[in-house]
Amino acid sequence: SRAWANSMYGDGMKSFWTIFELTFSGCWPNYARRIIEEVHPLYSLFYFLYVYIVVFVVTRIVAALFLKETLAAYANDAETMVKERTKKSHWIRQNLYALFEEADTDGDGILDVDEMRELFDRPKVKLWLSELGVDAGDSESLIELLDSGDGWVNRDDFVHGLTRLKGEARSQDLVPIYNHVKRILGHVKQLYQIIDSVAQQSAKHEAMYKVCV
Numbered sequence: 001s002r003a004w005a006n007s008m009y010g011d012g013m014k015s016f017w018t019i020f021e022l023t024f025s026g027c028w029p030n031y032a033r034r035i036i037e038e039v040h041p042l043y044s045l046f047y048f049l050y051v052y053i054v055v056f057v058v059t060r061i062v063a064a065l066f067l068k069e070t071l072a073a074y075a076n077d078a079e080t081m082v083k084e085r086t087k088k089s090h091w092i093r094q095n096l097y098a099l100f101e102e103a104d105t106d107g108d109g110i111l112d113v114d115e116m117r118e119l120f121d122r123p124k125v126k127l128w129l130s131e132l133g134v135d136a137g138d139s140e141s142l143i144e145l146l147d148s149g150d151g152w153v154n155r156d157d158f159v160h161g162l163t164r165l166k167g168e169a170r171s172q173d174l175v176p177i178y179n180h181v182k183r184i185l186g187h188v189k190q191l192y193q194i195i196d197s198v199a200q201q202s203a204k205h206e207a208m209y210k211v212c213v
Contacts, residue, residue: 096159110152134165
């Protein structure tokens with residue numbers, strides 16, 4: 001035991017390295033038990049206080065501080081990412097507005113089918129839209145996606161439509177379904193109005209017939 005105690009605590013450097021291993025290795029009983037049992041039991045008070053204060057309290061406070069800093073850095077990264085996406089979205093919308101103004105050659109505030117066809121056939125426009133994730137290879141399909149059935153689009157519909165198409169391919173696949181459903185809803189509303197008008201006229205004729213009879 002003397003040889004072991006000397007090898008572990010024989011001088012300042014040995015004691016420092018032993019305490020370092022005791023603190024960070026997690027095997028503190030291997031360094032404390034023999035001193036308590038074979039040298040003097042009062043050393044248990046020293047190891048109890050040291051292990052409780054340093055090993056269990058201080059190290060966990062340090063770990064909590066590191067975790068706090070990590071979460072704060074992650075929150076800052078997330079906030080920065082949101083700001084960058086917002087900035088990029090604003091930049092895209094501004095460029096789409098400028099693209100609309102450039103394509104609106106007659107200055108009437110709308111793009112008809114011919115103006116959209118001429119715009120989407122430009123190689124530079126196709127390249128820029130492809131960078132946004134919009135498939136502009138088939139201009140006729142793209143025009144159909146933007147057109148709600150009127151044969152023209154205004155500036156807000158143009159920008160909003162291309163923004164919806166931006167991104168993954170499945171988004172572009174869903175837009176035609178949305179447009180078709182929107183058109184069907186419009187037709188259903190018109191049909192409902194016609195049926196309601198016919199029903200009212202029929203009720204009037206029936207009332208007049210009863211009066212005459």
